Amino acid sequence: MLTPEQIEGITKFQRYMDPDGDGIPYRTLPGISPKASYFTRGSGHSKYGAYTEDSAEYQEVLDRLTRKFQTAAKHVPAAVVDGRGSKAAIVSLGSCDAPVREALAALRRSGVSIDYLRVRGFPFGAEVEEFLAAHQTIFVVEQNRDAQLRSLLTLETAVEKQKLRSILHYNGLPMSASCIVEGVNKALDRGVAA
């Protein structure tokens, strides 16, 4: 965000220029200066903010957006890691957190030690990649039929698909710890390393 003082110091403000290379152009608030105006258009625009139908100019803007997503990965809330050194781990997110913690405590009581990573943002930060690489078996716990978090992990990271095992909950009721404990134990019974 540019302040009125910063705006006065530049010759021409261009909304979609990326002077510092982080992919995130500066913006301005309405009303601060006659030099600060820009038009958020509904059609394609060049990096100067002008209307364009030129392919190269359009692609340049999309490439800048890629840099923006890369920058965003460093700024979104980082994943929270709980425990290190186990062979198996749970990766989960959002409101699964409480049942996962309850399940981890129950598993610990039965002698099973499992690490936990709670994703808090997207694009995934480097810590997600590192955590996936450091574990042999990863239970992806989420509350939808289609394993959306698991899909994102396979798309966005270098993790081997076989390492990811879905524990899904989608029967319309809130998730409980027991379905996670059951899912983990079933896998362990089948000889999966923990």
Place this chain on the structure above:
Amino acid sequence: MSFIAKPKVANPGLPKNSLGLNRRDYEGSMSTLCAGCGHDSVTAAIVQACFELALPPQSVVKLSGIGCSSKTTAYFVAGAHGFNSVHGRMPSIATGANAANRHLRYIGVSGDGDSLSIGVGQLAHVIRRNLDMLYILENNGVYGLTKGQFSASADIGSKSKKGEANEQEPIDPVLLALALGASFVARSFSGDKEQLVPLIQAGMAHQGFAIIDVLSPCVTFNDHEGSTKSYAYVREHSETPVAADYIAPKQEIRVQYAPGETVSVPMHDGSNVVMRKLDPDYDPTDRAHAAAYVQERAMRNEYVTGLIYLDQKRKDFHARNASSDVALNALPYERLCPGSAKLDRILGSFR
């Protein structure tokens, strides 16, 4: 279309307003609409109105949705922030921007498709909110960007370019606005700049939601024989019961009006809107009367134009919500976010 690019340097002889700006300073980029499009005349009227009001360009916010009409926000006041929203969702963007800063002038430009089909829900609720903005609905009865299908404002019996007659009931934005309690309702014609410019100025001075339904013919798809939104038809079928003159703050009311025929309405910003009654029986402060009048004239295939209804007393969005008088970007962070201790106290008060 081919066009001659606008010269970058303005003629030094152009008249200047009190800010030292000329009319060209209120223009935007080159229009890409069809030559003769009514919307370009509306754009020119907005430019004229803003120039005469001597608005600092950065004090204006231009908002629109999608459509031929919505493209026009790029064509006026280049020094203002502008936003092309998702189709039919301009009122939400306007509400958010206005909630954050009530001291800017909000001009929304929309069309009959953007406002009366995909965005009719948004329009209805922004009227109810009495948001302090000017909403210009450029109404041509067709979807011009997609080759001229009937829009929701097309009259029954009005013919398409290929001769097919519309059979569906039209939505009249003026009647819709009156029914939902709009506090400033006007209709005009893109070909009548003399009427339109003061209406735009009065609409901007009005504290609350001001809507102007501007009949703005589509030269490419709806300007033929049998259309009820063509230049020829609108010219022949318009009737103005009340004409409005806008008198800027501190400006002397010089025109001599015959007594009993005019009402001078002081606006919140110190300006005056002088309403001249051309039909002595018309009362622009009586909502039910205005609605009945518009409906009755519509039955006779007449468009009622001019200032149709004005209510200066209705509380606007900010008054109802007791919102901040200071723009949110000028408030110190501690006031915007009082912190978790304060939140705990508030939550504690509900226990």
